[in-house]
Amino acid sequence: MYRASTYQMRSGWNAMLPPRICRPALNGKLSVDHAVVGAGFTGLAVARRLKELEPETDILIIDGGTVGENASGRNSGFSGSDLPTVSMASASRADASADALSKQNVIAVFDAEGLAWLKDLVARYGIDCGLRQVGSFKAAVSERAAAALLRMSESASTQGRTLPVYKQDALEELTGTCFYRLAIRSESTHLFQPAALVRGLADHLPSDIVFHEGTTVSNIEKVGERWHLTCPQARISARNVILANNAFVKLLGYGKDRLVSLFTYVGVTERLGNRARLLGSLPEWGMTSAQRAGGSTLRRLSDGRCMIRSLYSYEAELKESVIRRRLLDRFRRRYPHLADIDFEYVWGGVTDVTRGGAPFWGELEQGLFISAGYNGSGVAKGTALGRRLAELVAGKVAQETVTGPLGRPGWLPPEPFRFVGVRGTAMYEEFRAGADAT
Numbered sequence: 001m002y003r004a005s006t007y008q009m010r011s012g013w014n015a016m017l018p019p020r021i022c023r024p025a026l027n028g029k030l031s032v033d034h035a036v037v038g039a040g041f042t043g044l045a046v047a048r049r050l051k052e053l054e055p056e057t058d059i060l061i062i063d064g065g066t067v068g069e070n071a072s073g074r075n076s077g078f079s080g081s082d083l084p085t086v087s088m089a090s091a092s093r094a095d096a097s098a099d100a101l102s103k104q105n106v107i108a109v110f111d112a113e114g115l116a117w118l119k120d121l122v123a124r125y126g127i128d129c130g131l132r133q134v135g136s137f138k139a140a141v142s143e144r145a146a147a148a149l150l151r152m153s154e155s156a157s158t159q160g161r162t163l164p165v166y167k168q169d170a171l172e173e174l175t176g177t178c179f180y181r182l183a184i185r186s187e188s189t190h191l192f193q194p195a196a197l198v199r200g201l202a203d204h205l206p207s208d209i210v211f212h213e214g215t216t217v218s219n220i221e222k223v224g225e226r227w228h229l230t231c232p233q234a235r236i237s238a239r240n241v242i243l244a245n246n247a248f249v250k251l252l253g254y255g256k257d258r259l260v261s262l263f264t265y266v267g268v269t270e271r272l273g274n275r276a277r278l279l280g281s282l283p284e285w286g287m288t289s290a291q292r293a294g295g296s297t298l299r300r301l302s303d304g305r306c307m308i309r310s311l312y313s314y315e316a317e318l319k320e321s322v323i324r325r326r327l328l329d330r331f332r333r334r335y336p337h338l339a340d341i342d343f344e345y346v347w348g349g350v351t352d353v354t355r356g357g358a359p360f361w362g363e364l365e366q367g368l369f370i371s372a373g374y375n376g377s378g379v380a381k382g383t384a385l386g387r388r389l390a391e392l393v394a395g396k397v398a399q400e401t402v403t404g405p406l407g408r409p410g411w412l413p414p415e416p417f418r419f420v421g422v423r424g425t426a427m428y429e430e431f432r433a434g435a436d437a438t
């Protein structure tokens with residue numbers, strides 16, 4: 001079982017950056033208006049927005065780990081894509097691509113809001129995280145996935161959007177791999193260095209927000225009108241508590257019947273120097289899989305490295321040796337001419353998955369709020385939902401502004417039925433997706 005805020009391996013993105021001076025751990029007793037648990041994209045957005053809305057209130061952020069080592073500093077660094085993924089289990093249905101596009105249009109409203117805010121903060125504080133609108137491909141290996149992408153491109157054109165199609169040769173010329181049969185392209189995708197972005201946001205918080213790292217909350221209970229949070233060396237009393245701690249919220253007893261923790265993994269090569277030309281003619285690019293579950297994400301970084309994100313494990317991290325071997329195998333299948341290249345960095349991170357894909361969001365009990373369940377795509381969404389949560393806490397919006405358009409997550413059965421259900425669904429998806437799930 002994993003523990004709150006700890007991962008086996010350091011985030012490679014964070015390791016590429018100069019060391020950062022962390023905030024000290026909290027010692028003693030503290031009484032505040034709002035306590036935000038977690039300093040990833042969600043918690044940082046909640047705290048910043050609350051300060052804008054209620055400048056006179058006391059706001060505390062506590063994080064059990066350090067910023068940059070959380071999922072927010074471990075992800076693939078993609079945001080703003082308007083390309084949905086399709087379940088290959090339903091991809092042959094004529095309307096599956098159109099359905100996926102419509103669903104994506106709803107999510108895109110929140111993503112756009114979150115990304116716009118992030119871009120504004122990056123510009124305002126000069127955060128050096130390489131955030132750029134680079135565009136990205138969504139690629140298919142099998143005939144079935146390629147057909148689904150073609151239908152998606154056609155559906156998009158009926159909505160007045162253009163998603164250009166790239167055949168195998170054209171894609172190989174641009175990205176150096178002939179692994180994929182076909183791809184469609186979105187120009188809206190932004191790529192960035194995740195640890196640099198989240199660290200920049202944390203280090204430019206308004207100075208009157210109290211922020212402590214290395215402070216894990218082990219228990220939350222309501223005493224009278226207030227919430228009491230227990231940490232190893234501290235006790236906190238708060239009027240409102242905002243849980244922004246991703247899948248780790250289950251360790252505090254919340255969301256156990258709504259959230260599944262799936263770990264996924266990243267490998268980044270050394271700098272390839274002259275051989276970076278084997279990654280195609282585009283100097284920087286991103287590529288995601290057409291398949292919803294199990295597919296791989298690829299990136300060519302501007303410094304000549306290649307990143308692959310792939311593999312999943314249920315509720316626990318895989319061993320480093322297993323991750324490295326399996327990621328290298330997937331990388332080499334795409335780049336057999338770089339078979340001698342090893343990864344300089346390998347790491348894992350948790351994603352919180354819900355049944356049906358809706359976030360786990362809103363007020364759980366009076367004064368206790370949560371935003372989680374982003375299903376592997378929480379940079380812009382987590383930022384937007386964090387902002388909205390602050391507005392809910394401050395009484396500026398109703399819960400339905402989010403649960404209306406995005407819905408609520410479905411109930412999950414307890415173990416062992418849950419494991420059987422998740423495993424069964426994953427196996428079926430992987431079977432239907434074939435090579436697209438590798």
Ligand SMILES: Cc1cc2nc3c(=O)[nH]c(=O)nc-3n(C[C@H](O)[C@H](O)[C@H](O)COP(=O)(O)OP(=O)(O)OC[C@H]3O[C@@H](n4cnc5c(N)ncnc54)[C@H](O)[C@@H]3O)c2cc1C
Binds near residue numbers: 063075217246371
């Ligand atoms: C490998 C990988 C690739 C991904 N790729 C993308 C991508 O390209 N684009 C995208 O949009 N999303 C992506 N995601 C998802 C995205 O990273 C997350 O959805 C997002 O970062 C979640 O942010 P968060 O603030 O909710 O959680 P986190 O960043 O996990 O922050 C939660 C914080 O809570 C702290 N915490 C936990 N428990 C406690 C406790 N008890 N007490 C105190 N603190 C606690 C943790 O230390 C942590 O800092 C990816 C995720 C992974 C793992």
